[in-house]
Amino acid sequence: MSRVVSFEGLWCVFEHRSGQLVNALHDVNFEVQPGEFVCVVGRSGHGKTTLLRVLAGLQPPTAGQTRLGEQVVEGPGADRAMVFQQDTVFPWLHVRENVEFGLRALKVDDEERKRTTAHWLEAVGLTDFADSWPRELSGGMRKRVALASAMAVGSDVILMDEPFGSLDYFTRRNLHDVLLDLWEETQKTIFFVTHDIEEALILADRVILLAEGKLVDDIRVDLPRPRDEDVRASTGAVDITKTILAHLGITEEEATQV
Amino acid sequence: MSLTRLLRILFWVGWVAWFFVSALLVLAVSTVSPLGDWRFEEGELHLTWLFIFLWAVLFWAYTFILRFRASIATVRKIGKAIRGLPQRIGRAAKANPLFFITWAVLLVGWQITSYIAPKGTLEHPLVPGFDYIIYNALYRLSGNWDLFGGFSLGGLTVLFGELAPFPAIEGAESRTWTAVFLALGFHSFMTLSRLVAGLGVGLIAGLVTGLALPYWSALRQISWAPFNFLRMIPLLAAIPWMQFALGVDLRATTLFIGFGVWVMLVVATMNAVANVPDRYIESARTLGASRLRTYLKVIVPGAMPELRTALLLAGGLGWSLTIAAEFLGFPTGLGFMAAAAVQETNTARLVIVAIVVAFYSLLTFYLLNQLFNRMVSWMPQRTSGTTDISKVAGAAGAAGRAGDQLHE
Numbered sequence: 001m002s003r004v005v006s007f008e009g010l011w012c013v014f015e016h017r018s019g020q021l022v023n024a025l026h027d028v029n030f031e032v033q034p035g036e037f038v039c040v041v042g043r044s045g046h047g048k049t050t051l052l053r054v055l056a057g058l059q060p061p062t063a064g065q066t067r068l069g070e071q072v073v074e075g076p077g078a079d080r081a082m083v084f085q086q087d088t089v090f091p092w093l094h095v096r097e098n099v100e101f102g103l104r105a106l107k108v109d110d111e112e113r114k115r116t117t118a119h120w121l122e123a124v125g126l127t128d129f130a131d132s133w134p135r136e137l138s139g140g141m142r143k144r145v146a147l148a149s150a151m152a153v154g155s156d157v158i159l160m161d162e163p164f165g166s167l168d169y170f171t172r173r174n175l176h177d178v179l180l181d182l183w184e185e186t187q188k189t190i191f192f193v194t195h196d197i198e199e200a201l202i203l204a205d206r207v208i209l210l211a212e213g214k215l216v217d218d219i220r221v222d223l224p225r226p227r228d229e230d231v232r233a234s235t236g237a238v239d240i241t242k243t244i245l246a247h248l249g250i251t252e253e254e255a256t257q258v
Numbered sequence: 259m260s261l262t263r264l265l266r267i268l269f270w271v272g273w274v275a276w277f278f279v280s281a282l283l284v285l286a287v288s289t290v291s292p293l294g295d296w297r298f299e300e301g302e303l304h305l306t307w308l309f310i311f312l313w314a315v316l317f318w319a320y321t322f323i324l325r326f327r328a329s330i331a332t333v334r335k336i337g338k339a340i341r342g343l344p345q346r347i348g349r350a351a352k353a354n355p356l357f358f359i360t361w362a363v364l365l366v367g368w369q370i371t372s373y374i375a376p377k378g379t380l381e382h383p384l385v386p387g388f389d390y391i392i393y394n395a396l397y398r399l400s401g402n403w404d405l406f407g408g409f410s411l412g413g414l415t416v417l418f419g420e421l422a423p424f425p426a427i428e429g430a431e432s433r434t435w436t437a438v439f440l441a442l443g444f445h446s447f448m449t450l451s452r453l454v455a456g457l458g459v460g461l462i463a464g465l466v467t468g469l470a471l472p473y474w475s476a477l478r479q480i481s482w483a484p485f486n487f488l489r490m491i492p493l494l495a496a497i498p499w500m501q502f503a504l505g506v507d508l509r510a511t512t513l514f515i516g517f518g519v520w521v522m523l524v525v526a527t528m529n530a531v532a533n534v535p536d537r538y539i540e541s542a543r544t545l546g547a548s549r550l551r552t553y554l555k556v557i558v559p560g561a562m563p564e565l566r567t568a569l570l571l572a573g574g575l576g577w578s579l580t581i582a583a584e585f586l587g588f589p590t591g592l593g594f595m596a597a598a599a600v601q602e603t604n605t606a607r608l609v610i611v612a613i614v615v616a617f618y619s620l621l622t623f624y625l626l627n628q629l630f631n632r633m634v635s636w637m638p639q640r641t642s643g644t645t646d647i648s649k650v651a652g653a654a655g656a657a658g659r660a661g662d663q664l665h666e
Contacts, residue, residue, distance in 0.1 A: 056540075056544050057543075057544075058540050058543070058544070075543075076540070076543035076544045077544070077546060078544070078545055078546025080544060081544055081545055081546075082540075082541070082544040084537055084540070084541060086535075086537045087537075088537050088538060088540075088541035090538060090541075090542075090556065090559070090560075091636055091637070092559040092560070092562070092634070092636040093636070101542070101545055101547070101555070102545035102546050102547070105542075105545060105546045105547040105548065105551055106546050133636055135636075135637075146541075149545060150544075150545070153545055153546055159544070
């Protein structure tokens with residue numbers, strides 16, 4: 001029951017405290033096919049998170065609409081589970097209960113719930129920590145719990161808002177592998193917001209570039225998987241990086257200086 | 259169904275039934291009974307005690323039959339703790355010598371001050387030394403036992419006299435240490451019963467209201483004006499009014515203490531609810547949780563950590579209000595003892611009351627903390643007041659830092 005996700009003439013205007021109006025999203029139009037891995041890339045404050053929150057139903061757009069297939073998004077729901085940038089694992093529930101949370105909300109019967117929970121705990125490698133408190137886990141492990149919780153509710157679209165931003169390099173690379181395995185297994189559509197071009201190159205089928213709330217480019221990433229160091233050093237990958245940097249208004253010299 | 263389970267259910271059913279019937283009986287024997295002219299005759303008052311007795315039998319049967327091993331283990335544990343006390347104190351003194359030094363300085367300082375301070379114009383010294391407190395004021399407390407004869411909480415007057423398993427002590431000549439402890443015990447019991455009733459009502463009402471108001475905005479809009487009006491009433495000014503309305507009995511104190519605790523707890527609970535991080539709520543919503551489920555399963559548990567402070571403050575407030583209520587017009591309780599001491603300008607007895615109340619307050623504080631730790635077993639367990647900043651930064655901070663990094 002995978003569905004096409006479409007953004008149609010999406011505007012999102014915020015009013016600053018000073019009374020000044022800011023276009024977080026500026027007439028965004030695009031469509032995403034089922035099973036695609038889309039990275040939304042842009043500078044900080046240029047509408048990436050807003051785009052994701054509108055799709056999640058947490059932020060009503062000022063104009064335009066978002067659709068899943070024929071259904072217009074009107075509020076949050078389990079068909080668009082989200083993994084947040086911050087730590088959203090509930091500290092008052094054991095790891096297992098965290099993964100079960102969405103399933104209980106959906107009133108899945110006991111047996112099915114237990115099976116699904118066990119499956120996703122194993123998929124993210126946390127079976128041995130099912131009865132731990134979240135505070136006993138590392139930041140990376142808590143992200144795995146959040147990922148398992150989102151996967152468990154069985155949505156066909158997963159939204160990820162810089163989920164690995166606060167983690168160290170090695171943990172992040174490890175979680176990329178976990179995420180890609182899950183994606184290949186489930187064929188879910190994934191929206192992944194990041195400001196890290198390398199991360200986008202590792203993960204994405206397609207990169208949506210946002211600048212000042214406008215969709216400035218829609219880039220196909222036709223690199224072979226797995227995207228190891230050699231692939232990312234290939235001419236194709238370097239060209240994509242250059243395109244992205246150019247769109248973001250960063251010259252190559254600036255980039256190497258950073 | 260196993261016998262154990264049956265007995266356990268029977269115990270709880272009996273306990274709840276006992277609670278309600280006793281409450282009804284207390285109401286029935288009150289001087290100003292809401293049940294009108296229907297009151298118990300003196301003989302029938304024993305029914306109350308029969309109920310209390312039955313409950314006690316049930317309770318001990320439950321404890322000793324069903325939880326025999328656990329009871330023995332508890333007794334052993336307590337014995338071990340008492341035997342190990344000197345060692346523990348020694349270790350604590352080594353770990354935190356300043357704590358003991360402070361106490362020693364305060365106590366010795368008080369005693370020295372009592373020798374050099376001017377006696378003042380009162381009958382008793384302004385700064386009574388410990389020798390004076392113990393041999394003069396504490397011993398004379400046995401005089402408060404006499405009040406038993408004149409004491410009245412509805413019909414309970416007669417009962418205490420009838421059931422007291424010791425001869426009544428009359429006159430100043432018959433002072434004994436037994437009477438001292440009876441007097442302290444009796445007045446403590448009266449104060450504690452008022453505190454428990456008032457605090458119980460206040461805590462439950464406060465938590466329920468504080469959690470209900472944020473959920474229903476209509477309820478909030480309706481109640482906001484009257485609530486804030488009630489909040490502004492000076493509590494001490496309300497004491498005489500409560501006495502006029504309800505008389506000097508348990509219902510008046512319960513209402514008064516309950517009201518004070520309720521007001522504070524509603525504000526604190528609503529604050530705690532408002533401070534639950536948005537990210538938990540949004541996460542729950544995207545996982546498909548309804549509004550009600552999000553409230554009950556995310557916001558309520560998420561608000562618990564902040565409620566610790568509120569609960570402890572409520573305990574302290576409960577004590578202040580109980581003592582204040584007794585001070586202003588009850589013929590029994592620790593507050594009454596203080597009031598009587600003030601009238602006799604008996605400074606030493608005031609010190610005794612202060613020490614006793616401080617002891618009970620600490621005990622309440624400890625029990626509320628234990629209750630709280632049970633409620634939030636998911637949090638790193640911590641006793642308020644023992645937080646070491648350097649340790650917190652390492653343990654709790656690490657979890658917080660990972661999550662709380664600023665997003666764009």
